[in-house]
Each structure stands twice: as structure tokens, then as C-alpha cells.
Amino acid sequence: MLIKEWMSRTVITLESDKSLKDALKLFQTRVISMLPVLKKEKLVGIVTDGDIKKASPSDATTLDKFEMTSLLDTVTIESVMSKPVVTIQADHTVDEAAGIMLAKGISGMPVVDTTGKIQGIITKSDIFRCFVSFTGVSNKGQVFAFKLRDKPGIIKNLTDMIRNSGGRLVSIMTSYDDFEKGFRKVFFHTFDIDPDKFDRLVENFYGTGNLLYAADLSKGFRRMF
Structure with missing residues (x-):
């Protein structure tokens, strides 16, 4: 950039x-x-x-x-x-x-x-x-937001779940603002996750206890957790 x-x-x-x-x-x-x-x-x-x-x-x-x-x-x-x-x-x-x-x-x-x-x-x-270009949001993919502990390997676990659902990772953004020490907010922008796999992936993400927000921009689906 x-x-x-x-x-x-x-x-x-x-x-x-x-x-x-x-x-x-x-x-x-x-x-x-x-x-x-x-x-x-x-x-x-x-x-x-x-x-x-x-x-x-x-x-x-x-x-x-x-x-x-x-x-x-x-x-x-x-x-x-x-x-x-x-x-x-x-x-x-x-x-x-x-x-x-x-x-x-x-x-x-x-x-x-x-x-x-x-x-x-x-x-x-x-x-x-x-x-807009680097997030890929103009191409109407999927967006997931998490509150994660700031420790090695935790992002890889989530990207593996996205890949196993057929998703293609476009960008990852992270921020430490407005979070207590030891945590950060991470946004994933993805493409190519089928609707049925998207719903299951959201359930799996929610089960981790870290999911804050999920959206499928191609369907107009948005949900806060």
C-alpha cells in the first residue's frame, strides 16, 4: 500500500x-x-x-x-x-x-x-x-469479526476453518483499540463460501466463544453476537 x-x-x-x-x-x-x-x-x-x-x-x-x-x-x-x-x-x-x-x-x-x-x-x-480495494468489500464476500486473545497461532486456527469450508481469504485486519490488554479485534474478509457451508461455519465460529459479527454481503445477511 x-x-x-x-x-x-x-x-x-x-x-x-x-x-x-x-x-x-x-x-x-x-x-x-x-x-x-x-x-x-x-x-x-x-x-x-x-x-x-x-x-x-x-x-x-x-x-x-x-x-x-x-x-x-x-x-x-x-x-x-x-x-x-x-x-x-x-x-x-x-x-x-x-x-x-x-x-x-x-x-x-x-x-x-x-x-x-x-x-x-x-x-x-x-x-x-x-x-475498499484491500478489504475486498466491494466484491460482496463474507465478513467475520472476532475478539481474540493476543497469542501466537490463534489466527491460523480460524483461517484453517475458513479454508476447510471452501473459503478464499481476501484480507485480515486487526486492531487493539477499545479492548483490554491481551485481546484484539480481528476482521476476516473472504470469498467463495457456499451458503450451506457459511451457516455451518458461523455455528462453528460462534462455538469458539470469540465471534462478534458475521455477514454474507452477497445475501444481505448480517448478525451481531
Whole structure:
């Protein structure tokens, strides 16, 4: 899940001496949520659609259309952009990017090389695409969630049960959040389990005392335990 495989390579940028009007036009005519700001080809800031809204006159303004256009022309992007810019490199992973974005409260980052030159941009939409692709959930398989003791071999026992039911394992995700020490939550996404074998597998999983959730997305079946 390297960033270079999921980032958008076509990046729309704006020079720092451009006006708020120039930025507003780009946000209105392109499908973008942020604009890296350059000064002599160097990344110096970033402008989001939220920055544009904050800097623009409110809907309650008494300015007419021509006065508003004139005002937007006088405001430079350099005066409203956010800096310094949080960036990441293309050889980092998507989950690293997600962690940074969550911690910083941002929706995307420019991707730069070792010299600081922009190579692309990664946004929360790219991370969602990556997540959906790797979980396999868009292909409507089966999902099982467990509360498991954090000890060697326990996941293998469950994957053996899936394999013996004719299932094909797509992904395994695990989390230690919101669980007491010594336990973790594990999600399995599978394909190709026949309906009759799925029901028996759910019974067997439930018998282990660890099953929290089971779903067959192809049938619309979902059950909490």
C-alpha cells in the first residue's frame, strides 16, 4: 500500500502571487479540495476550499457583484494560505498517510521527493479507495469479526476453518483499540463460501466463544453476537 500507487499524479497548483479570485475559479471549475501554492517552483503553502470560504465575503455582504470581484482581485493567495505544509514522500505507506492526516486534522497532503518537488497529492478519497480495494468489500464476500486473545497461532486456527469450508481469504485486519490488554479485534474478509457451508461455519465460529459479527454481503445477511 505505497502512496505512489494510490496518489493522484496530476496536481493543480497556484503561484503565491495569484489572487483569491484565481483560486476561487479553480475550485469552481475543477474537482479539487486543495491547491498547493508555489513560489519559484518551491512549495510554500496550501489552500483548501475551507480557506477560500473563510477569506471570501459572506453571503450577507452588501457589496455588489463588481465590488466583490474587485475585492477578490486584491487578496493574494499568499495572505490566506496555510503554512508550513504537511507533506509526505511517495515511498511511505497509505496507512502512514492516514495516521498523519488524522493526527493533523487535514484531508490531504502533497507528495514530494527528497528535494521537495511535488510528485502528486494524496487525499482521504484516495485512502478510501485503497481501503475498499484491500478489504475486498466491494466484491460482496463474507465478513467475520472476532475478539481474540493476543497469542501466537490463534489466527491460523480460524483461517484453517475458513479454508476447510471452501473459503478464499481476501484480507485480515486487526486492531487493539477499545479492548483490554491481551485481546484484539480481528476482521476476516473472504470469498467463495457456499451458503450451506457459511451457516455451518458461523455455528462453528460462534462455538469458539470469540465471534462478534458475521455477514454474507452477497445475501444481505448480517448478525451481531
